[in-house]
Amino acid sequence: MAMTAVARETVFALRRQIAKIEGTLPERLQAPAAAAPDARVDAGPSIDVTIVRRGVAAALPDAFLPTGVERLDAALSGGLPKAALSEIHGIETRDAGAVAGFALSLTSLILKQTQGLPVLWIGTSEIFREAGFPYARGLHASFGIEPEQLLFSEAPKLVDALWVAEEAARMTALAAVILEIRGNPQRLDLTATRRLHARAQSAGRPVFLLRQAAEPEPTAAPVRLIVASAPAVPRDTIAGPLAGSIGRPAFTLTIGKSRTALPGQFTLEWNPDERAFDERRGEERAKNPVAVVSLSGGRKDPAAASGAVLAFPPIGSPAAGDQPPQGQRAAHLGPRRAG
Amino acid sequence: MISHRKGNAQRISALDERAEALHLKRDMGIADARAMHPSIDIVEADPQADRRLLEGLADWCDRYTPLVALDATDGLFLDVTGCTHLFGGERAMLDDILSRFFHQGFDVRAGLAATPGAAWAAARFASDRIVAGGEEEALLAPLPLAALRIEPATRTSLESVGLRTAGAVMAAPRAPLARRFGASLLLRLDQALGRLDEAVSPRLPVAPLSVERHLSEPVTLTEDIERLVGMLAAALKIDLERRGEGARMLALLLFRVDGAVSRIAIGTSRPMREPQLIQKLFHERLAALEQDIDAGYGFDLVRLSVLTAAAFDTQQADLAGEVTDDGADIALFADRIRARLGDGAVLQPVTVESHLPERAVATIPFTEAPRRTTPPKKPDRMQAPMTIFPPERPIRLFRSPEPIEVPATEMPEGPPLNFRWRRALYRVMRAEGPERIAAEWWREAASDEAASTRDYYRIEDADGRRYWLYRQGLYGGSQVPPRWFLHGVFA
Numbered sequence: 001m002a003m004t005a006v007a008r009e010t011v012f013a014l015r016r017q018i019a020k021i022e023g024t025l026p027e028r029l030q031a032p033a034a035a036a037p038d039a040r041v042d043a044g045p046s047i048d049v050t051i052v053r054r055g056v057a058a059a060l061p062d063a064f065l066p067t068g069v070e071r072l073d074a075a076l077s078g079g080l081p082k083a084a085l086s087e088i089h090g091i092e093t094r095d096a097g098a099v100a101g102f103a104l105s106l107t108s109l110i111l112k113q114t115q116g117l118p119v120l121w122i123g124t125s126e127i128f129r130e131a132g133f134p135y136a137r138g139l140h141a142s143f144g145i146e147p148e149q150l151l152f153s154e155a156p157k158l159v160d161a162l163w164v165a166e167e168a169a170r171m172t173a174l175a176a177v178i179l180e181i182r183g184n185p186q187r188l189d190l191t192a193t194r195r196l197h198a199r200a201q202s203a204g205r206p207v208f209l210l211r212q213a214a215e216p217e218p219t220a221a222p223v224r225l226i227v228a229s230a231p232a233v234p235r236d237t238i239a240g241p242l243a244g245s246i247g248r249p250a251f252t253l254t255i256g257k258s259r260t261a262l263p264g265q266f267t268l269e270w271n272p273d274e275r276a277f278d279e280r281r282g283e284e285r286a287k288n289p290v291a292v293v294s295l296s297g298g299r300k301d302p303a304a305a306s307g308a309v310l311a312f313p314p315i316g317s318p319a320a321g322d323q324p325p326q327g328q329r330a331a332h333l334g335p336r337r338a339g
Numbered sequence: 340m341i342s343h344r345k346g347n348a349q350r351i352s353a354l355d356e357r358a359e360a361l362h363l364k365r366d367m368g369i370a371d372a373r374a375m376h377p378s379i380d381i382v383e384a385d386p387q388a389d390r391r392l393l394e395g396l397a398d399w400c401d402r403y404t405p406l407v408a409l410d411a412t413d414g415l416f417l418d419v420t421g422c423t424h425l426f427g428g429e430r431a432m433l434d435d436i437l438s439r440f441f442h443q444g445f446d447v448r449a450g451l452a453a454t455p456g457a458a459w460a461a462a463r464f465a466s467d468r469i470v471a472g473g474e475e476e477a478l479l480a481p482l483p484l485a486a487l488r489i490e491p492a493t494r495t496s497l498e499s500v501g502l503r504t505a506g507a508v509m510a511a512p513r514a515p516l517a518r519r520f521g522a523s524l525l526l527r528l529d530q531a532l533g534r535l536d537e538a539v540s541p542r543l544p545v546a547p548l549s550v551e552r553h554l555s556e557p558v559t560l561t562e563d564i565e566r567l568v569g570m571l572a573a574a575l576k577i578d579l580e581r582r583g584e585g586a587r588m589l590a591l592l593l594f595r596v597d598g599a600v601s602r603i604a605i606g607t608s609r610p611m612r613e614p615q616l617i618q619k620l621f622h623e624r625l626a627a628l629e630q631d632i633d634a635g636y637g638f639d640l641v642r643l644s645v646l647t648a649a650a651f652d653t654q655q656a657d658l659a660g661e662v663t664d665d666g667a668d669i670a671l672f673a674d675r676i677r678a679r680l681g682d683g684a685v686l687q688p689v690t691v692e693s694h695l696p697e698r699a700v701a702t703i704p705f706t707e708a709p710r711r712t713t714p715p716k717k718p719d720r721m722q723a724p725m726t727i728f729p730p731e732r733p734i735r736l737f738r739s740p741e742p743i744e745v746p747a748t749e750m751p752e753g754p755p756l757n758f759r760w761r762r763a764l765y766r767v768m769r770a771e772g773p774e775r776i777a778a779e780w781w782r783e784a785a786s787d788e789a790a791s792t793r794d795y796y797r798i799e800d801a802d803g804r805r806y807w808l809y810r811q812g813l814y815g816g817s818q819v820p821p822r823w824f825l826h827g828v829f830a
Contacts, residue, residue: 094763096735096828097735097828097830098830100734102830104734105830118669128738134735135696135700135733135735135827136688137690137696137699137700137732138731138732138735141729142734147688147689147690147700150688151673151685151687151705152686152687153676153685154683154684154686160684164680164684167676171669229805230803231803232799244769244770245771246769246770246797246798246799252803
């Protein structure tokens with residue numbers, strides 16, 4: 001643990017030094033051009049600009065999209081960059097539901113701020129055939145995205161999909177652009193992603209690149225998240241959790257690449273009613289949920305079993321340092337209240 | 340020489356001058372012709388190809404007038420009313436048409452007259468003649484009966500009573516003619532003489548506005564064409580502004596030197612008149628069509644027409660001189676995508692009142708429908724409880740439900756314990772349901788397989804992936820065992 005902390009300090013110190021030599025902030029932390037209106041830049045440094053500093057990270061306050069999960073926001077130093085290309089990976093094509101769900105929950109967070117703007121979802125015919133076409137009713141129910149706000153673009157060829165994405169990335173009239181691609185095609189290389197990233201930066205709008213069944217490879221996206229689905233907790237009722245039911249969508253999120261964050265893993269839960277993320281801390285649920293809550297029932301109170309307090313913090317947890325004290329954790333793990 | 344099958348025998352349908360010189364005639368049997376001249380070259384007739392060629396020629400004739408009509412299988416009508424002065428008068432225009440056709444390798448006869456009937460006769464029986472208004476009678480009088488465009492049967496019976504020229508028919512009393520040969524003879528006669536109006540139905544609707552540019556030096560480069568489009572659009576803008584309209588559909592016609600015509604049409608989501616925007620749209624379209632357009636020796640006439648126009652509402656700019664309208668941006672964006680990738684490239688979901696999940700959302704090509712800007716209204720308390728607690732719906736739906744293998748279920752009507760989808764085995768950890776969705780009996784016939792009831796289950800597998808399965812049909816209900824499908828994926 002101590003070794004990690006020392007190494008981290010060293011890395012940060014080196015980064016700071018490099019930034020000082022180059023006279024710039026680290027690239028990832030640069031305020032996007034669109035976020036700072038030209039007038040301010042022209043007028044010189046005497047104009048009031050709020051800059052948020054978190055450690056070495058310095059940026060305009062609205063340059064990031066906070067996920068609302070403290071630990072994740074801290075790891076990403078403020079949230080996902082709002083004016084950038086973000087990669088969201090799924091290991092297998094069958095994870096497409098979770099990957100799309102996570103991207104849509106981010107989109108839903110964005111739509112809270114920019115109301116009324118449409119969202120464009122671009123995909124190749126291949127991925128829509130393999131993983132299913134977005135279903136507007138479900139999107140409305142789970143993420144509060146109105147059917148009127150949705151635009152889909154289905155391109156038979158990857159080249160066309162990329163062209164549409166590039167055209168869309170520079171539009172300020174779109175709240176977000178989602179580009180969904182399967183596998184590791186050669187066309188989607190460093191240059192192509194750099195073009196997308198540059199356009200997203202200048203427009204000040206996020207572009208989510210969903211890659212199903214893809215290996216990580218060098219791209220221009222500052223952040224890469226790997227998403228898999230996580231077993232959902234049972235539904236909450238007044239009488240406590242309902243055994244055997246499937247509650248809110250949950251995701252296992254791994255930070256695959258970030259210029260500031262260390263690799264880490266998070267389990268997030270999406271609250272469709274409030275359109276916000278919750279983090280599920282600790283190992284509330286074992287890998288195999290049946291071991292805890294069996295279908296056949298027989299136990300009087302399954303919730304008690306699922307909320308077992310562990311004697312020790314899990315070994316190798318990346319953020320073991322900020323585990324809350326025992327008392328707090330127990331309270332946190334108590335039955336959730338709806339809403 | 341071209342043969343065709345007529346009355347159970349191969350006969351000559353068309354022949355060239357050299358064949359005529361050999362004393363071969365139309366409708367002569369092929370066997371006879373071969374017997375006379377064994378070395379003649381015979382080709383099977385291809386009416387479809389002839390038709391395509393005629394339509395190609397009609398397209399090309401569009402350069403003279405927008406009103407071009409096909410006449411049977413071997414003629415074209417051009418309504419040149421009000422167009423001749425653009426080409427330096429009637430004679431100059433006729434000469435221009437004939438010489439251009441000649442250079443393209445066609446042997447064309449043309450006639451110009453005040454009525455379609457007289458022009459038809461002039462073209463076929465008095466080559467290249469221009470008939471002034473009122474001279475129709477003088478033209479027709481010495482011509483044979485065929486010049487009147489009448490049925491061959493009528494013609495033979497007229498000839499059998501000694502009326503061998505059009506003049507003779509004109510001189511004969513009308514009433515007995517009508518009684519004996521039917522009204523169509525007199526109709527044709529009156530139409531040819533201009534006593535009755537004859538409408539020529541053009542092949543294509545006439546564009547309300549069009550601008551064209553004749554080029555003395557043909558252009559071949561796409562960039563040049565795009566620049567020309569910009570110039571033409573600038574000219575169109577003036578007319579559109581005067582009419583208070585914007586273009587909804589535009590067509591670009593490129594006339595190649597050797598007669599081929601390319602027609603490129605684009606649609607716009609909202610009325611448009613800005614030349615730069617129009618040029619941009621055609622830029623995308625031309626980029627997409629790069630392989631399909633063969634410039635050959637170049638295009639010598641470029642025409643931009645507005646096929647459909649709609650009222651254009653002007654918008655007031657704010658004080659900084661900027662019009663901020665996100666809708667316009669999106670409409671233009673969608674137009675550009677569609678210009679390049681086709682109409683279905685930008686889709687929009689529309690909710691439909693239906694219980695069947697695949698019917699409940701229809702995706703339609705993006706249209707500039709009045710988009711809702713106000714937040715949606717809260718669910719009404721008086722509505723059915725179904726809508727207050729809507730059933731869970733997946734975020735992705737397969738276009739066609741994918742069949743899965745279900746070896747066993749805990750209960751006959753219950754969710755599966757495990758299933759095989761795309762050759763992988765999934766263990767069902769938890770399941771919610773069933774949600775029974777009955778088929779829409781008012782659409783499907785009861786015997787139809789799609790008409791059976793579906794029981795939907797929302798299940799979670801061992802890795803936490805959530806799927807939407809359904810069982811089609813009921814156990815024990817009919818002879819057909821129920822089948823299982825995977826229909827959607829949850830977040």
